[in-house]
Amino acid sequence: VPRVRNDTAISDIERGDxxxxxxxxFDLYAxxxxxxxxxxxxxxxxxxxxxxxxxxxxxxxxxRHADVCAAARDDDTFSSYHDTRxxxxxxxGIVISPNPFFNGFIELDPPEYQMYRRIVAPWFAPANxxxxxxxxxxxxxxxxxxxxxxxxxxxxxxxxxxxxxxxxLLLMGMDVEHWxxxxxxxxxxxxxxxxxxxxxGALAKHAWILEELQRCVTDRRQHPRDDVITALCGAELxxxxxxxxxxxxxxxxxxxxxxxxxTMSLVSHALVWLDDHRDAxxxxxxxxxLMASACEEFLRWCTPTQGLARTVTRECEFAGRQFQRGDRxxxxxxxxxxDPEVFDRPEEVILDRSPNPHTAWGVGGHKCxxxxxxxxxxxxxxxxxxxxxxxxxxxxxxxRPFPKVGLTNGYISMPATFTPGQRVGAESEIVRRMGLGxxxxxxxxxxxxx
Ligand code: HEM
Numbered sequence: 001v002p003r004v005r006n007d008t009a010i011s012d013i014e015r016g017d018x019x020x021x022x023x024x025x026f027d028l029y030a031x032x033x034x035x036x037x038x039x040x041x042x043x044x045x046x047x048x049x050x051x052x053x054x055x056x057x058x059x060x061x062x063x064r065h066a067d068v069c070a071a072a073r074d075d076d077t078f079s080s081y082h083d084t085r086x087x088x089x090x091x092x093g094i095v096i097s098p099n100p101f102f103n104g105f106i107e108l109d110p111p112e113y114q115m116y117r118r119i120v121a122p123w124f125a126p127a128n129x130x131x132x133x134x135x136x137x138x139x140x141x142x143x144x145x146x147x148x149x150x151x152x153x154x155x156x157x158x159x160x161x162x163x164x165x166x167x168x169l170l171l172m173g174m175d176v177e178h179w180x181x182x183x184x185x186x187x188x189x190x191x192x193x194x195x196x197x198x199x200x201g202a203l204a205k206h207a208w209i210l211e212e213l214q215r216c217v218t219d220r221r222q223h224p225r226d227d228v229i230t231a232l233c234g235a236e237l238x239x240x241x242x243x244x245x246x247x248x249x250x251x252x253x254x255x256x257x258x259x260x261x262x263t264m265s266l267v268s269h270a271l272v273w274l275d276d277h278r279d280a281x282x283x284x285x286x287x288x289x290l291m292a293s294a295c296e297e298f299l300r301w302c303t304p305t306q307g308l309a310r311t312v313t314r315e316c317e318f319a320g321r322q323f324q325r326g327d328r329x330x331x332x333x334x335x336x337x338x339d340p341e342v343f344d345r346p347e348e349v350i351l352d353r354s355p356n357p358h359t360a361w362g363v364g365g366h367k368c369x370x371x372x373x374x375x376x377x378x379x380x381x382x383x384x385x386x387x388x389x390x391x392x393x394x395x396x397x398x399x400r401p402f403p404k405v406g407l408t409n410g411y412i413s414m415p416a417t418f419t420p421g422q423r424v425g426a427e428s429e430i431v432r433r434m435g436l437g438x439x440x441x442x443x444x445x446x447x448x449x450x
Contacts, residue, residue: 026053026061028096028307028330028406035401037306037409038347041335050321056097059309059328060321065339065359067319068331071310072363075110077318078310078329080366082107089326091311095407096330104254106366112237116251117369119235119243123171123228129372135430136167136377140384142428146437148388151420155394156411159381160267161187161260162436167377168259168370170430172252173227174216177433181205183260187412190261191404209256213249228255255370262304263374265410267381269302270294272414273349274386275394280351285386294351295378300358301349302409303334308362333359334409392418 023044033040044051045063052060062068071078082093084102092098093107105116122128140163147153165179185205192199220230232248243251274281284290312327323329336359338346343353361368368374385392393416400412 023047023051024054026051027055028053028061029404030406031403033306034403034405034409037303037334037405038301038338041332042338042347045335045339050319057328059096059330060323061307061330061332061335062319063332063335063339064319065336065342065357068333068336068359069363071318071329072331072359072366075365077313077316078331079109079313080107080113080310081109089313091313092309092328094308094310096307096309096328102250103257104250106254106258110365114365115237119232120228120251120369123231124369124372126372128171129376132167132170132373133376133380135170136163137380137384138426138428139163139166139430139434140380141424141426142431143436144384144388145423145426146431148421148423151417153389153392153416153418155271155385155392155414155416156264156268157413158436159385160264160271160411160414162434163381164263164267164374164377165260166430166434167263167373168255171228171259171373172255173225173229174212174252175433176430177435178209178212179434182209182256183264185209186257186260187264187402187410190408190410191402191412210249210253213252214245216252217245217248258368259370259373261408261410262370263377265302265304265408266295266299266374266378268411268414269304269409270298270378270382271385271392271416272394272399272411273298273301275392275416277349280349281386281390284351284382285390288383290351291379291382292375293354293356294382295375296356296358297349297351297353298378299360300337300343300353300356303337303358303360304409305360305362306334306406306409307332331363333362388421389416389418392416 026044041063044061049064049067050060050062052058062071079091080094081088081091082102083089083091084100094103105113108116143159143163147158153159161183162179165183166176169176169179169182185202188198188202189206192202216229217233220227220233224230224234229248229252232243232251236242274284284294307330310329310331312323312325312329314325316323337343340346342357361371395415395417398413398415402408402410402412
């Protein structure tokens with residue numbers, strides 16, 4: 001995998017299966033976080049403002065909203081930088097477990113990441129999201145058309161996974177037929193154990209993606225288009241420093257890493273919660289105006305990206321603790337989102353919660369640049385499910401959350417049934433190119449749902 005730029009073997013990453021008795025062994029990636037994240041974060045928060053764990057080389061967990069926000073706003077003291085080339089001070093980037101992967105400008109500090117953001121901002125701005133919205137809606141309608149006569153759907157495999165992948169690929173100007181390898185690569189990497197053949201398979205998918213991104217960059221340098229890849233190819237990081245192929249590939253790779261798992265997680269969790277709360281589902285059907293606040297509330301509650309790391313750049317006192325240069329810190333968006341100092345009844349989903357200063361998009365300069373797109377996808381996807389499959393029922397015994405949710409609180413599979421309905425006969429070139437309807441939960445080819 002070309003992104004491995006230092007000697008840390010991925011198999012060195014320690015991973016626990018169970019949450020320990022004591023906080024000094026707290027494992028963000030423990031498998032029993034799945035389904036219990038609110039309880040776990042609330043409990044840590046009640047015990048300590050800052051938890052220290054000895055795992056992964058040692059890291060601190062910020063559990064309170066005010067501390068998470070203050071640290072996220074202080075790039076100088078809490079660096080996102082990932083020193084994969086050994087040219088810095090060994091900063092570890094935004095993922096707690098030691099890893100050799102450079103994740104693009106999300107792992108740079110000011111002023112560099114701000115320069116990247118300025119270059120790509122027009123593609124994430126409301127006007128461009130609005131331009132993409134009819135395409136995302138077309139794909140969503142057609143994806144439901146594929147299953148609607150059968151009364152069966154896998155809400156993740158057939159829906160929450162492919163549609164956000166298509167939206168991100170469309171935004172990037174990439175071919176939507178690559179949606180599956182892209183989303184599988186990022187999904188599998190989150191939860192498969194290093195050293196297994198399946199994990200090696202996921203690494204091979206990442207290698208393929210990087211080659212494909214390089215191919216796109218080479219193509220756009222020769223044949224410019226009106227897309228973000230071309231814009232990056234022609235951009236400079238300050239005067240006289242044109243972006244290299246590697247810089248552009250890193251940035252595109254970040255868009256895939258940022259856009260796929262996260263939106264899948266948000267939509268999936270919303271659908272699970274609405275399966276448990278039928279009255280609220282009915283309320284959302286009757287009052288579509290609630291969709292925007294519901295989206296933010298589901299984000300708060302499920303927090304797709306549970307937390308991201310920073311490296312302390314200087315000795316300092318913060319949140320009542322003394323920190324040393326090089327200390328690793330988890331900005332726990334998910335814990336901040338259930339802080340009773342900020343949120344009334346934090347364990348409950350309140351569809352019209354206002355104000356809702358949640359941290360699920362991040363806070364400060366690195367705050368999610370894809371938020372407009374994700375919100376638009378969410379509204380389109382939820383609207384389609386609620387209007388066309390209003391009585392969907394999830395098969396809980398077959399539902400599979402990610403076994404490890406520390407990085408992304410997602411799902412692998414979510415079979416559901418509903419009263420069959422009519423196709424609307426939507427033609428979608430996007431869905432045809434994606435080959436939707438041809439895969440089942442094991443990744444095997446299948447004919448169609450119908
Ligand atoms: C529900 C969906 C999403 C969630 C919960 C989410 C979450 C986040 C969070 C927490 C950050 C802050 C990172 C940090 O502080 O270190 C972030 C940054 C980012 N997100 Fe998202 N994201 C979502 C959707 C998207 C989409 C759809 C895209 C692109 C297609 C995207 C691209 C990015 C990028 C490029 C950054 C880095 C920004 C920077 O470093 O300046 N995200 N996201």
